[in-house]
Amino acid sequence: MSRNYYVCSIGQPGQGYDDENLRRCILHNAFVLHEGAKQKGCINEINADDILILKYQNEFIGYGRSIGDVEHRGTGWSLYVDVNLWIMGNHVHKYGIQKAQKSGTAYDAVKKVDRDFALQKMEEIGFPF
DSSP: OOOOEEEEEOOOTTOTHHHHHHHHHHHHTEEEEOTTOSOOBSGGGOOTTOEEEEEETTEEEEEEEBOSOOEEOSSSSOEEEEBSOOEEEEEEEOTTHHHHBOSSOTTOSEEEEOHHHHHHHHHHHSSOO
16 A cells, blocks of 8 residues: 555635634644535545645645544534644745645645655655654
């Protein structure tokens, strides 16, 4: 089984739930997405050992290794992908994601990206995985 790499957006800039969902993701050691999100992207493709890179507003701020598939927990903010831990570090601008994206649209909350792009961003964030 090969490892895949995903960029996971916390929320949309200027929306009230940006900070709230960032806290939720850190508190629960998971990427959390609202079930009502219109453009979820490929969240259902995430498996154990895949790498998730958190995008908060216009920057990558951390990454973690998934420890399972997406789970549905209740309603509202109910889509969870648990990670072993979040490595938080330097804030890295999202430049280059369009060329690295392997599926979906620019507006998807979860985007699959190529390995080289992900490893470069992880190194820029810091603390090698």
